[in-house]
Amino acid sequence: MIVTVTYNPAVDQTIQFDEQMAPDRVMRADEAQFDAGGKGINAAQFLTAMDRPCVATGLLGGFTGSFIRETLQDDGVETAFVDVDGTTRLNTTAIAAAGEYKLNQAGPTVGESVVDALLEQVRAQSPDRVLIGGSLPPGLSPNAIDRIAAGGDWETIVDTGGDVLRELDAQYGLCKPNRAELGDATGADVSTVEGCADAADAFRDRGFDRVLASLGADGAVLVGDTGRLYAEALDINVVDTVGAGDALLSGVLSAWEAGADDETALRTGVAVSSQVVQRAGTAVPDLNDIGSLRDGVTVRQL
Template sequence: MIYTMTLNPSIDYIVRVTDLTLGALNRMDEDLKLPGGKGINVSRILKRIDKQSVALGFLGGFTGTYISNWLSNEEIRSQFTQTNGDTRINIKLKSDTETEINGLGPVISEEEIASLKATLSEIKKGDIVILSGSTPASLPKGFYQELIHQIDVKEAEFVIDTTGEDLLHALCHHPLLVKPNNHELAELYHTKFSSIEEIIPYGRKLLESGAQHAIISMAGDGALLFTPQGVYQSNVLKRPLKNSVGAGDSMIAGFIGIYEETKNPIEAFKWGVACGSATAFSDDLASKERIDELLSEVTITQLQSF
Protein backbone atom coordinates (compact mmCIF):
# COMPACT_ATOMS: atom_id res chain seq x y z
CA MET A 1 0.00 0.00 0.00
CA ILE A 2 1.05 3.57 -0.67
CA TYR A 3 0.63 6.08 2.16
CA THR A 4 0.93 9.84 1.78
CA MET A 5 1.84 12.09 4.70
CA THR A 6 0.78 15.76 4.77
CA LEU A 7 1.79 17.39 8.04
CA ASN A 8 0.62 20.92 7.18
CA PRO A 9 -2.33 20.68 4.75
CA SER A 10 -4.52 23.58 3.73
CA ILE A 11 -7.54 24.74 1.84
CA ASP A 12 -6.15 26.55 -1.17
CA TYR A 13 -8.45 29.51 -1.79
CA ILE A 14 -7.82 30.63 -5.37
CA VAL A 15 -9.12 34.10 -6.24
CA ARG A 16 -9.00 35.78 -9.65
CA VAL A 17 -9.26 39.59 -9.80
CA THR A 18 -8.86 41.75 -12.89
CA ASP A 19 -6.81 44.92 -12.35
CA LEU A 20 -6.20 44.52 -8.65
CA THR A 21 -5.97 47.86 -6.82
CA LEU A 22 -4.40 47.81 -3.37
CA GLY A 23 -6.18 49.91 -0.76
CA ALA A 24 -9.48 49.82 -2.65
CA LEU A 25 -12.52 47.57 -2.88
CA ASN A 26 -11.93 44.82 -5.46
CA ARG A 27 -14.46 42.30 -6.71
CA MET A 28 -13.32 38.85 -7.67
CA ASP A 29 -14.09 37.43 -11.09
CA GLU A 30 -14.14 33.88 -9.81
CA ASP A 31 -12.93 31.81 -6.87
CA LEU A 32 -12.15 28.19 -6.19
CA LYS A 33 -11.50 26.23 -3.00
CA LEU A 34 -9.35 23.11 -3.26
CA PRO A 35 -7.76 20.72 -0.78
CA GLY A 36 -4.08 21.65 -0.55
CA GLY A 37 -0.95 19.92 0.63
CA LYS A 38 1.67 17.98 -1.25
CA GLY A 39 0.78 14.55 0.09
CA ILE A 40 -2.91 15.15 -0.53
CA ASN A 41 -2.08 16.11 -4.13
CA VAL A 42 -0.18 12.84 -4.51
CA SER A 43 -3.14 10.82 -3.25
CA ARG A 44 -5.52 12.61 -5.61
CA ILE A 45 -3.35 11.88 -8.66
CA LEU A 46 -2.80 8.27 -7.60
CA LYS A 47 -6.57 7.87 -7.62
CA ARG A 48 -6.72 9.25 -11.15
CA ILE A 49 -4.28 6.60 -12.41
CA ASP A 50 -6.23 3.86 -10.59
CA LYS A 51 -3.74 3.38 -7.73
CA GLN A 52 -4.90 3.14 -4.14
CA SER A 53 -3.40 5.15 -1.29
CA VAL A 54 -4.15 6.16 2.29
CA ALA A 55 -3.76 9.85 3.14
CA LEU A 56 -2.22 10.56 6.56
CA GLY A 57 -1.39 13.77 8.41
CA PHE A 58 -3.02 16.37 10.63
CA LEU A 59 -6.49 17.86 10.05
CA GLY A 60 -8.61 20.04 12.30
CA GLY A 61 -11.67 22.26 12.49
CA PHE A 62 -14.17 23.15 9.79
CA THR A 63 -11.35 23.51 7.28
CA GLY A 64 -10.13 20.02 8.04
CA THR A 65 -13.67 18.68 7.61
CA TYR A 66 -13.86 20.35 4.20
CA ILE A 67 -10.70 18.52 3.09
CA SER A 68 -11.77 15.21 4.59
CA ASN A 69 -15.15 15.39 2.85
CA TRP A 70 -13.53 16.28 -0.47
CA LEU A 71 -11.24 13.24 -0.33
CA SER A 72 -14.16 11.05 0.69
CA ASN A 73 -16.14 12.28 -2.33
CA GLU A 74 -13.16 11.32 -4.54
CA GLU A 75 -13.13 7.87 -2.87
CA ILE A 76 -9.65 8.39 -1.42
CA ARG A 77 -8.98 6.59 1.86
CA SER A 78 -7.67 8.69 4.74
CA GLN A 79 -6.64 8.20 8.37
CA PHE A 80 -5.90 11.75 9.46
CA THR A 81 -5.01 12.67 13.03
CA GLN A 82 -7.46 15.26 14.34
CA THR A 83 -6.07 18.47 15.84
CA ASN A 84 -7.72 20.99 18.14
CA GLY A 85 -6.57 23.86 15.90
CA ASP A 86 -8.06 24.57 12.47
CA THR A 87 -6.27 23.47 9.32
CA ARG A 88 -4.89 26.56 7.61
CA ILE A 89 -6.18 28.43 4.55
CA ASN A 90 -3.74 29.55 1.85
CA ILE A 91 -4.80 32.40 -0.43
CA LYS A 92 -3.60 32.39 -4.02
CA LEU A 93 -4.50 35.74 -5.57
CA LYS A 94 -4.29 35.74 -9.35
CA SER A 95 -4.31 39.10 -11.12
CA ASP A 96 -1.71 40.72 -13.39
CA THR A 97 0.77 38.97 -11.12
CA GLU A 98 0.20 36.09 -8.70
CA THR A 99 0.39 36.68 -4.95
CA GLU A 100 0.31 33.95 -2.32
CA ILE A 101 -0.55 34.37 1.35
CA ASN A 102 0.00 31.17 3.32
CA GLY A 103 -1.85 30.66 6.56
CA LEU A 104 -0.33 29.54 9.83
CA GLY A 105 -0.60 25.87 10.61
CA PRO A 106 -2.25 24.78 13.88
CA VAL A 107 -0.24 24.18 17.03
CA ILE A 108 0.27 20.41 17.29
CA SER A 109 0.17 18.92 20.79
CA GLU A 110 2.26 16.04 22.14
CA GLU A 111 -0.88 13.91 22.26
CA GLU A 112 -1.61 14.62 18.60
CA ILE A 113 1.97 13.75 17.64
CA ALA A 114 1.68 10.45 19.50
CA SER A 115 -1.60 9.70 17.74
CA LEU A 116 -0.07 10.32 14.31
CA LYS A 117 2.85 8.03 15.12
CA ALA A 118 0.46 5.33 16.31
CA THR A 119 -1.35 5.50 12.97
CA LEU A 120 1.93 5.30 11.06
CA SER A 121 2.93 2.23 13.08
CA GLU A 122 0.25 0.26 11.21
CA ILE A 123 2.31 0.18 8.00
CA LYS A 124 3.84 -3.12 6.87
CA LYS A 125 6.99 -4.37 5.18
CA GLY A 126 6.97 -3.36 1.51
CA ASP A 127 4.58 -0.42 1.94
CA ILE A 128 5.64 2.98 0.57
CA VAL A 129 5.23 6.18 2.60
CA ILE A 130 5.47 9.49 0.74
CA LEU A 131 6.64 12.32 3.02
CA SER A 132 5.88 15.66 1.41
CA GLY A 133 6.10 19.34 2.13
CA SER A 134 6.67 21.63 5.06
CA THR A 135 6.06 20.88 8.73
CA PRO A 136 4.05 23.05 11.16
CA ALA A 137 6.30 25.31 13.21
CA SER A 138 5.11 23.65 16.42
CA LEU A 139 6.58 20.26 15.46
CA PRO A 140 10.08 19.54 16.79
CA LYS A 141 13.05 20.07 14.49
CA GLY A 142 13.93 16.86 12.69
CA PHE A 143 10.40 15.45 12.93
CA TYR A 144 10.75 13.80 9.53
CA GLN A 145 13.70 11.85 10.94
CA GLU A 146 11.45 10.46 13.65
CA LEU A 147 8.94 9.29 11.03
CA ILE A 148 11.69 7.80 8.85
CA HIS A 149 12.94 5.80 11.84
CA GLN A 150 9.45 4.34 12.27
CA ILE A 151 9.33 3.45 8.57
CA ASP A 152 12.76 1.80 8.74
CA VAL A 153 11.71 -0.31 11.72
CA LYS A 154 8.75 -1.61 9.71
CA GLU A 155 11.04 -2.36 6.71
CA ALA A 156 8.87 -0.16 4.50
CA GLU A 157 10.08 2.21 1.77
CA PHE A 158 9.76 5.97 1.79
CA VAL A 159 9.86 8.91 -0.59
CA ILE A 160 10.81 12.34 0.71
CA ASP A 161 9.85 15.51 -1.15
CA THR A 162 11.28 18.37 0.84
CA THR A 163 14.43 20.47 0.85
CA GLY A 164 17.39 21.51 2.99
CA GLU A 165 18.46 19.61 6.09
CA ASP A 166 15.40 17.34 6.10
CA LEU A 167 16.38 16.07 2.65
CA LEU A 168 20.10 15.78 3.44
CA HIS A 169 19.49 13.85 6.65
CA ALA A 170 17.10 11.46 4.89
CA LEU A 171 19.55 10.34 2.21
CA CYS A 172 21.47 7.91 4.41
CA HIS A 173 18.21 6.02 5.02
CA HIS A 174 18.00 5.16 1.30
CA PRO A 175 14.77 6.82 0.18
CA LEU A 176 13.13 5.15 -2.79
CA LEU A 177 12.88 8.55 -4.51
CA VAL A 178 13.87 12.17 -3.96
CA LYS A 179 12.68 14.97 -6.25
CA PRO A 180 14.29 18.39 -5.83
CA ASN A 181 14.06 20.82 -8.72
CA ASN A 182 17.27 22.23 -10.20
CA HIS A 183 17.17 25.33 -7.98
CA GLU A 184 16.60 23.30 -4.81
CA LEU A 185 19.43 20.94 -5.78
CA ALA A 186 21.79 23.89 -6.31
CA GLU A 187 20.81 25.35 -2.94
CA LEU A 188 21.28 21.97 -1.26
CA TYR A 189 24.91 21.81 -2.38
CA HIS A 190 25.61 25.57 -2.27
CA THR A 191 26.28 25.94 -5.99
CA LYS A 192 24.71 27.22 -9.23
CA PHE A 193 23.87 25.51 -12.51
CA SER A 194 24.00 26.99 -15.99
CA SER A 195 23.60 23.74 -17.96
CA ILE A 196 22.27 20.21 -17.70
CA GLU A 197 25.85 18.93 -17.76
CA GLU A 198 26.54 20.80 -14.53
CA ILE A 199 23.50 19.23 -12.84
CA ILE A 200 24.50 15.61 -13.53
CA PRO A 201 27.35 15.30 -10.97
CA TYR A 202 25.07 16.58 -8.23
CA GLY A 203 22.24 14.25 -9.21
CA ARG A 204 24.71 11.39 -8.96
CA LYS A 205 25.74 12.73 -5.58
CA LEU A 206 22.18 12.18 -4.34
CA LEU A 207 22.51 8.50 -5.27
CA GLU A 208 25.99 8.22 -3.77
CA SER A 209 24.57 9.65 -0.54
CA GLY A 210 21.91 6.95 -0.42
CA ALA A 211 18.89 7.77 -2.63
CA GLN A 212 17.72 4.85 -4.77
CA HIS A 213 16.31 7.12 -7.47
CA ALA A 214 16.32 10.89 -8.00
CA ILE A 215 14.25 13.09 -10.29
CA ILE A 216 15.44 16.63 -10.96
CA SER A 217 12.72 18.78 -12.52
CA MET A 218 13.95 21.65 -14.69
CA ALA A 219 10.77 23.52 -15.75
CA GLY A 220 11.13 24.32 -19.47
CA ASP A 221 14.03 21.87 -19.89
CA GLY A 222 12.08 18.78 -18.85
CA ALA A 223 13.33 16.50 -16.10
CA LEU A 224 16.23 14.18 -15.33
CA LEU A 225 16.00 10.73 -13.77
CA PHE A 226 19.00 9.26 -11.96
CA THR A 227 19.10 5.51 -11.36
CA PRO A 228 21.96 3.13 -10.49
CA GLN A 229 22.09 2.31 -14.22
CA GLY A 230 22.34 5.84 -15.61
CA VAL A 231 20.87 9.29 -16.26
CA TYR A 232 17.76 9.80 -18.38
CA GLN A 233 16.08 12.96 -19.71
CA SER A 234 12.47 13.53 -20.67
CA ASN A 235 11.29 15.69 -23.52
CA VAL A 236 9.24 18.84 -22.88
CA LEU A 237 5.53 18.62 -23.67
CA LYS A 238 3.99 21.74 -25.20
CA ARG A 239 0.68 23.18 -24.02
CA PRO A 240 -0.33 26.51 -22.42
CA LEU A 241 0.84 26.58 -18.80
CA LYS A 242 -2.10 27.02 -16.40
CA ASN A 243 -1.01 25.67 -13.05
CA SER A 244 2.39 25.22 -11.43
CA VAL A 245 0.89 24.14 -8.09
CA GLY A 246 0.90 20.37 -7.73
CA ALA A 247 2.89 19.52 -10.86
CA GLY A 248 5.80 18.12 -8.85
CA ASP A 249 3.43 16.18 -6.59
CA SER A 250 1.74 14.76 -9.69
CA MET A 251 5.13 13.65 -11.03
CA ILE A 252 5.84 11.78 -7.80
CA ALA A 253 2.40 10.14 -7.90
CA GLY A 254 2.90 8.98 -11.49
CA PHE A 255 6.36 7.61 -10.75
CA ILE A 256 5.53 5.80 -7.50
CA GLY A 257 2.15 4.50 -8.69
CA ILE A 258 3.75 2.77 -11.67
CA TYR A 259 7.02 1.82 -9.95
CA GLU A 260 5.15 0.00 -7.17
CA GLU A 261 3.53 -2.16 -9.84
CA THR A 262 6.38 -2.65 -12.35
CA LYS A 263 9.67 -1.90 -10.52
CA ASN A 264 10.68 -0.30 -13.85
CA PRO A 265 12.05 3.22 -13.16
CA ILE A 266 12.06 4.24 -16.84
CA GLU A 267 8.39 3.41 -17.35
CA ALA A 268 7.61 5.02 -14.00
CA PHE A 269 9.48 8.17 -15.06
CA LYS A 270 7.44 8.33 -18.27
CA TRP A 271 4.23 8.26 -16.23
CA GLY A 272 5.64 10.82 -13.82
CA VAL A 273 6.34 13.25 -16.66
CA ALA A 274 2.86 12.72 -18.13
CA CYS A 275 1.15 13.30 -14.76
CA GLY A 276 3.25 16.35 -13.90
CA SER A 277 2.74 17.91 -17.32
CA ALA A 278 -0.98 17.19 -17.29
CA THR A 279 -1.38 19.08 -14.01
CA ALA A 280 0.68 22.00 -15.35
CA PHE A 281 -1.78 22.25 -18.25
CA SER A 282 -4.92 22.06 -16.03
CA ASP A 283 -6.77 24.45 -13.71
CA ASP A 284 -6.72 21.87 -10.90
CA LEU A 285 -4.81 18.61 -10.69
CA ALA A 286 -4.72 16.56 -13.87
CA SER A 287 -7.63 14.44 -15.02
CA LYS A 288 -7.15 10.83 -16.08
CA GLU A 289 -8.11 11.80 -19.63
CA ARG A 290 -5.40 14.49 -19.83
CA ILE A 291 -2.77 12.13 -18.43
CA ASP A 292 -3.68 9.44 -20.97
CA GLU A 293 -3.56 12.04 -23.75
CA LEU A 294 -0.03 13.12 -22.88
CA LEU A 295 1.45 9.73 -22.04
CA SER A 296 2.00 8.80 -25.69
CA GLU A 297 3.93 12.05 -26.26
CA VAL A 298 6.53 11.40 -23.56
CA THR A 299 9.94 10.22 -24.76
CA ILE A 300 12.84 9.27 -22.49
CA THR A 301 16.47 9.51 -23.66
CA GLN A 302 19.47 8.03 -21.85
CA LEU A 303 22.20 10.62 -21.39
CA GLN A 304 24.75 8.54 -19.49
CA SER A 305 25.20 4.99 -18.30
CA PHE A 306 26.92 4.06 -15.05
Protein backbone atom coordinates in the same frame (compact mmCIF):
# COMPACT_ATOMS: atom_id res chain seq x y z
CA MET B 1 0.16 0.07 -1.37
CA ILE B 2 1.17 3.65 -0.72
CA VAL B 3 0.50 5.73 2.40
CA THR B 4 0.97 9.49 2.09
CA VAL B 5 1.84 11.58 5.14
CA THR B 6 1.08 15.31 5.14
CA TYR B 7 2.24 16.96 8.36
CA ASN B 8 0.99 20.35 7.19
CA PRO B 9 -2.09 20.07 4.93
CA ALA B 10 -3.78 23.12 3.45
CA VAL B 11 -6.99 24.22 1.88
CA ASP B 12 -5.76 25.64 -1.42
CA GLN B 13 -7.61 28.78 -2.44
CA THR B 14 -7.01 29.75 -6.08
CA ILE B 15 -8.21 33.16 -7.24
CA GLN B 16 -7.86 34.56 -10.73
CA PHE B 17 -7.58 38.23 -11.72
CA ASP B 18 -7.61 39.65 -15.22
CA GLU B 19 -5.63 42.71 -14.15
CA GLN B 20 -2.27 43.43 -12.50
CA MET B 21 -2.12 43.05 -8.69
CA ALA B 22 -1.69 46.46 -7.07
CA PRO B 23 -1.33 47.61 -3.43
CA ASP B 24 -3.82 49.83 -1.56
CA ARG B 25 -6.90 48.91 -3.58
CA VAL B 26 -9.54 46.20 -3.58
CA MET B 27 -8.75 43.52 -6.13
CA ARG B 28 -11.85 41.65 -7.30
CA ALA B 29 -11.35 38.09 -8.48
CA ASP B 30 -13.06 36.74 -11.60
CA GLU B 31 -12.75 33.11 -10.50
CA ALA B 32 -12.27 31.42 -7.12
CA GLN B 33 -11.87 27.79 -6.11
CA PHE B 34 -11.06 25.73 -2.99
CA ASP B 35 -9.21 22.41 -3.11
CA ALA B 36 -7.96 19.94 -0.49
CA GLY B 37 -4.20 20.37 -0.57
CA GLY B 38 -0.79 19.77 0.93
CA LYS B 39 1.74 17.74 -1.00
CA GLY B 40 0.95 14.27 0.36
CA ILE B 41 -2.79 14.87 0.07
CA ASN B 42 -2.44 15.98 -3.54
CA ALA B 43 -0.42 12.86 -4.29
CA ALA B 44 -3.09 10.66 -2.64
CA GLN B 45 -5.76 12.29 -4.82
CA PHE B 46 -3.72 11.79 -8.01
CA LEU B 47 -2.84 8.18 -7.11
CA THR B 48 -6.49 7.41 -6.36
CA ALA B 49 -7.46 8.94 -9.71
CA MET B 50 -5.01 6.47 -11.31
CA ASP B 51 -6.62 3.57 -9.37
CA ARG B 52 -3.51 2.94 -7.25
CA PRO B 53 -4.30 1.69 -3.72
CA CYS B 54 -3.42 4.52 -1.39
CA VAL B 55 -4.29 5.97 2.04
CA ALA B 56 -3.84 9.65 2.96
CA THR B 57 -2.67 10.35 6.51
CA GLY B 58 -1.59 13.56 8.19
CA LEU B 59 -2.71 16.15 10.72
CA LEU B 60 -6.05 17.95 10.43
CA GLY B 61 -7.86 20.48 12.62
CA GLY B 62 -10.59 23.13 12.59
CA PHE B 63 -13.04 24.07 9.81
CA THR B 64 -10.37 23.80 7.12
CA GLY B 65 -9.51 20.32 8.37
CA SER B 66 -13.18 19.33 8.09
CA PHE B 67 -13.30 20.65 4.52
CA ILE B 68 -10.30 18.51 3.56
CA ARG B 69 -11.73 15.41 5.24
CA GLU B 70 -15.09 15.82 3.46
CA THR B 71 -13.54 16.60 0.08
CA LEU B 72 -11.35 13.50 0.19
CA GLN B 73 -14.29 11.37 1.26
CA ASP B 74 -16.39 12.71 -1.64
CA ASP B 75 -13.52 11.94 -4.04
CA GLY B 76 -13.19 8.36 -2.78
CA VAL B 77 -9.73 8.86 -1.25
CA GLU B 78 -9.09 6.55 1.72
CA THR B 79 -7.94 8.45 4.81
CA ALA B 80 -6.48 7.86 8.28
CA PHE B 81 -5.83 11.33 9.71
CA VAL B 82 -4.82 12.40 13.22
CA ASP B 83 -6.80 15.28 14.77
CA VAL B 84 -4.96 18.32 16.14
CA ASP B 85 -6.25 21.25 18.22
CA GLY B 86 -5.21 24.06 15.86
CA THR B 87 -6.75 25.03 12.52
CA THR B 88 -5.31 23.59 9.30
CA ARG B 89 -3.91 26.40 7.13
CA LEU B 90 -5.42 28.04 4.06
CA ASN B 91 -2.91 28.74 1.26
CA THR B 92 -3.68 31.14 -1.55
CA THR B 93 -2.54 31.18 -5.15
CA ALA B 94 -3.42 34.38 -6.98
CA ILE B 95 -3.21 34.03 -10.76
CA ALA B 96 -2.86 37.54 -12.15
CA ALA B 97 -1.75 39.13 -15.39
CA ALA B 98 1.91 39.28 -14.30
CA GLY B 99 2.10 35.67 -13.08
CA GLU B 100 1.37 33.45 -10.05
CA TYR B 101 1.57 34.66 -6.43
CA LYS B 102 1.80 31.82 -3.87
CA LEU B 103 0.93 32.78 -0.28
CA ASN B 104 1.48 29.90 2.17
CA GLN B 105 0.68 30.03 5.88
CA ALA B 106 2.93 28.38 8.51
CA GLY B 107 0.19 26.09 9.84
CA PRO B 108 -0.91 25.32 13.42
CA THR B 109 1.69 24.62 16.11
CA VAL B 110 1.78 20.95 17.11
CA GLY B 111 3.63 18.86 19.72
CA GLU B 112 6.05 15.97 19.12
CA SER B 113 3.41 13.45 20.24
CA VAL B 114 1.71 13.74 16.83
CA VAL B 115 4.63 11.82 15.31
CA ASP B 116 3.83 8.74 17.44
CA ALA B 117 0.15 9.02 16.54
CA LEU B 118 0.93 9.26 12.82
CA LEU B 119 3.42 6.43 12.95
CA GLU B 120 0.71 4.26 14.46
CA GLN B 121 -1.64 5.16 11.58
CA VAL B 122 1.05 4.37 9.00
CA ARG B 123 1.95 1.01 10.59
CA ALA B 124 -1.74 0.03 10.69
CA GLN B 125 -1.84 0.19 6.87
CA SER B 126 1.25 -2.05 6.28
CA PRO B 127 2.34 -0.02 3.22
CA ASP B 128 5.09 -0.91 0.73
CA ARG B 129 5.84 2.77 0.19
CA VAL B 130 5.34 5.86 2.33
CA LEU B 131 5.40 9.31 0.79
CA ILE B 132 6.03 12.17 3.22
CA GLY B 133 5.18 15.43 1.48
CA GLY B 134 5.31 19.14 2.27
CA SER B 135 6.57 21.48 4.95
CA LEU B 136 6.60 20.85 8.70
CA PRO B 137 4.25 22.85 10.93
CA PRO B 138 5.73 24.88 13.81
CA GLY B 139 6.78 22.58 16.67
CA LEU B 140 8.27 19.80 14.52
CA SER B 141 11.86 19.28 13.34
CA PRO B 142 13.17 17.19 10.41
CA ASN B 143 13.46 14.33 12.90
CA ALA B 144 9.67 13.93 12.52
CA ILE B 145 10.31 12.82 8.92
CA ASP B 146 13.26 10.58 9.82
CA ARG B 147 11.18 8.84 12.48
CA ILE B 148 8.50 7.83 9.97
CA ALA B 149 11.15 6.74 7.45
CA ALA B 150 12.85 4.53 10.05
CA GLY B 151 9.60 3.34 11.65
CA GLY B 152 8.94 0.29 9.45
CA ASP B 153 10.22 -1.77 6.51
CA TRP B 154 8.57 0.40 3.85
CA GLU B 155 10.41 2.43 1.23
CA THR B 156 10.14 6.12 2.09
CA ILE B 157 9.82 8.90 -0.47
CA VAL B 158 10.23 12.49 0.70
CA ASP B 159 9.18 15.74 -0.95
CA THR B 160 10.05 18.73 1.22
CA GLY B 161 12.11 21.93 1.22
CA GLY B 162 15.87 21.94 0.57
CA ASP B 163 16.70 23.15 4.09
CA VAL B 164 14.82 20.18 5.60
CA LEU B 165 16.21 17.69 3.04
CA ARG B 166 19.73 18.70 4.08
CA GLU B 167 18.95 17.81 7.72
CA LEU B 168 17.55 14.30 7.14
CA ASP B 169 19.52 11.31 8.49
CA ALA B 170 17.41 8.22 7.71
CA GLN B 171 17.60 6.11 4.51
CA TYR B 172 15.19 7.10 1.71
CA GLY B 173 14.15 5.49 -1.58
CA LEU B 174 13.67 8.85 -3.29
CA CYS B 175 13.52 12.58 -2.72
CA LYS B 176 11.84 15.05 -5.10
CA PRO B 177 13.31 18.53 -4.91
CA ASN B 178 12.36 21.17 -7.44
CA ARG B 179 15.19 23.22 -8.91
CA ALA B 180 15.31 25.81 -6.10
CA GLU B 181 15.10 23.10 -3.42
CA LEU B 182 17.90 21.13 -5.10
CA GLY B 183 20.03 24.28 -5.07
CA ASP B 184 19.20 24.93 -1.39
CA ALA B 185 19.89 21.33 -0.39
CA THR B 186 23.22 21.02 -2.21
CA GLY B 187 24.58 24.55 -2.64
CA ALA B 188 25.42 23.50 -6.24
CA ASP B 189 24.96 25.50 -9.44
CA VAL B 190 21.59 24.31 -10.79
CA SER B 191 21.27 26.79 -13.64
CA THR B 192 21.61 24.08 -16.32
CA VAL B 193 19.94 20.69 -16.69
CA GLU B 194 23.37 19.01 -16.55
CA GLY B 195 24.20 20.95 -13.37
CA CYS B 196 20.93 19.69 -11.84
CA ALA B 197 21.77 16.09 -12.78
CA ASP B 198 25.26 16.45 -11.20
CA ALA B 199 23.80 17.96 -8.04
CA ALA B 200 21.08 15.29 -7.82
CA ASP B 201 23.62 12.50 -8.34
CA ALA B 202 25.96 13.85 -5.65
CA PHE B 203 23.02 14.27 -3.26
CA ARG B 204 22.27 10.51 -3.41
CA ASP B 205 25.24 9.95 -1.07
CA ARG B 206 23.27 11.72 1.65
CA GLY B 207 20.92 8.72 2.00
CA PHE B 208 18.71 8.79 -1.11
CA ASP B 209 18.65 5.81 -3.53
CA ARG B 210 17.21 8.00 -6.26
CA VAL B 211 16.65 11.73 -6.74
CA LEU B 212 13.81 13.05 -8.92
CA ALA B 213 14.46 16.73 -9.63
CA SER B 214 11.55 18.64 -11.14
CA LEU B 215 12.65 21.50 -13.35
CA GLY B 216 9.38 23.23 -14.23
CA ALA B 217 9.24 24.12 -17.93
CA ASP B 218 12.63 22.38 -18.38
CA GLY B 219 11.13 18.98 -17.46
CA ALA B 220 12.60 16.57 -14.93
CA VAL B 221 15.69 14.51 -14.11
CA LEU B 222 15.65 11.07 -12.45
CA VAL B 223 19.00 9.93 -11.13
CA GLY B 224 19.60 6.44 -9.71
CA ASP B 225 21.45 3.19 -10.27
CA THR B 226 20.05 2.99 -13.80
CA GLY B 227 21.74 6.28 -14.74
CA ARG B 228 20.74 9.90 -15.25
CA LEU B 229 17.48 10.15 -17.16
CA TYR B 230 16.25 13.49 -18.48
CA ALA B 231 12.70 14.12 -19.75
CA GLU B 232 11.78 17.32 -21.53
CA ALA B 233 8.54 19.01 -20.48
CA LEU B 234 5.66 18.92 -22.95
CA ASP B 235 4.64 22.04 -24.83
CA ILE B 236 1.27 22.70 -23.20
CA ASN B 237 -1.00 25.54 -22.16
CA VAL B 238 -0.15 26.11 -18.46
CA VAL B 239 -2.90 27.60 -16.24
CA ASP B 240 -0.96 27.34 -12.95
CA THR B 241 1.75 25.09 -11.60
CA VAL B 242 0.43 24.45 -8.06
CA GLY B 243 0.68 20.70 -7.45
CA ALA B 244 2.84 20.13 -10.53
CA GLY B 245 5.60 18.48 -8.50
CA ASP B 246 3.09 16.29 -6.64
CA ALA B 247 1.64 15.20 -9.97
CA LEU B 248 5.08 14.35 -11.38
CA LEU B 249 5.89 12.30 -8.29
CA SER B 250 2.50 10.56 -8.30
CA GLY B 251 2.97 9.54 -11.93
CA VAL B 252 6.40 8.10 -11.17
CA LEU B 253 5.15 6.20 -8.11
CA SER B 254 2.06 4.96 -9.92
CA ALA B 255 4.24 3.50 -12.68
CA TRP B 256 6.63 1.88 -10.19
CA GLU B 257 3.68 0.36 -8.35
CA ALA B 258 2.67 -1.19 -11.69
CA GLY B 259 6.20 -2.63 -12.07
CA ALA B 260 7.44 -0.17 -14.72
CA ASP B 261 11.10 0.76 -15.18
CA ASP B 262 12.54 4.21 -14.40
CA GLU B 263 12.23 5.48 -17.96
CA THR B 264 8.53 4.63 -18.21
CA ALA B 265 8.00 6.01 -14.70
CA LEU B 266 9.58 9.34 -15.65
CA ARG B 267 7.48 9.53 -18.82
CA THR B 268 4.35 8.82 -16.79
CA GLY B 269 5.27 11.48 -14.24
CA VAL B 270 5.73 14.16 -16.89
CA ALA B 271 2.44 13.17 -18.54
CA VAL B 272 0.51 13.40 -15.25
CA SER B 273 2.07 16.76 -14.33
CA SER B 274 1.21 18.07 -17.81
CA GLN B 275 -2.45 17.24 -17.20
CA VAL B 276 -2.42 18.94 -13.80
CA VAL B 277 -0.80 22.24 -14.85
CA GLN B 278 -3.48 22.68 -17.51
CA ARG B 279 -6.09 23.06 -14.71
CA ALA B 280 -6.42 25.74 -12.03
CA GLY B 281 -5.39 24.93 -8.46
CA THR B 282 -4.88 21.35 -7.34
CA ALA B 283 -8.12 20.07 -8.83
CA VAL B 284 -7.75 16.47 -10.01
CA PRO B 285 -8.05 16.02 -13.78
CA ASP B 286 -8.97 12.79 -15.57
CA LEU B 287 -5.83 10.66 -15.28
CA ASN B 288 -7.18 7.44 -16.78
CA ASP B 289 -6.21 8.29 -20.32
CA ILE B 290 -2.68 9.69 -20.27
CA GLY B 291 -1.24 7.11 -22.68
CA SER B 292 -0.84 9.42 -25.67
CA LEU B 293 0.65 12.21 -23.54
CA ARG B 294 3.12 9.72 -22.04
CA ASP B 295 4.12 8.47 -25.48
CA GLY B 296 4.92 12.05 -26.45
CA VAL B 297 7.49 12.52 -23.66
CA THR B 298 11.11 12.29 -24.82
CA VAL B 299 13.53 10.70 -22.34
CA ARG B 300 17.30 10.44 -22.81
CA GLN B 301 20.35 9.52 -20.76
CA LEU B 302 22.51 12.51 -19.86
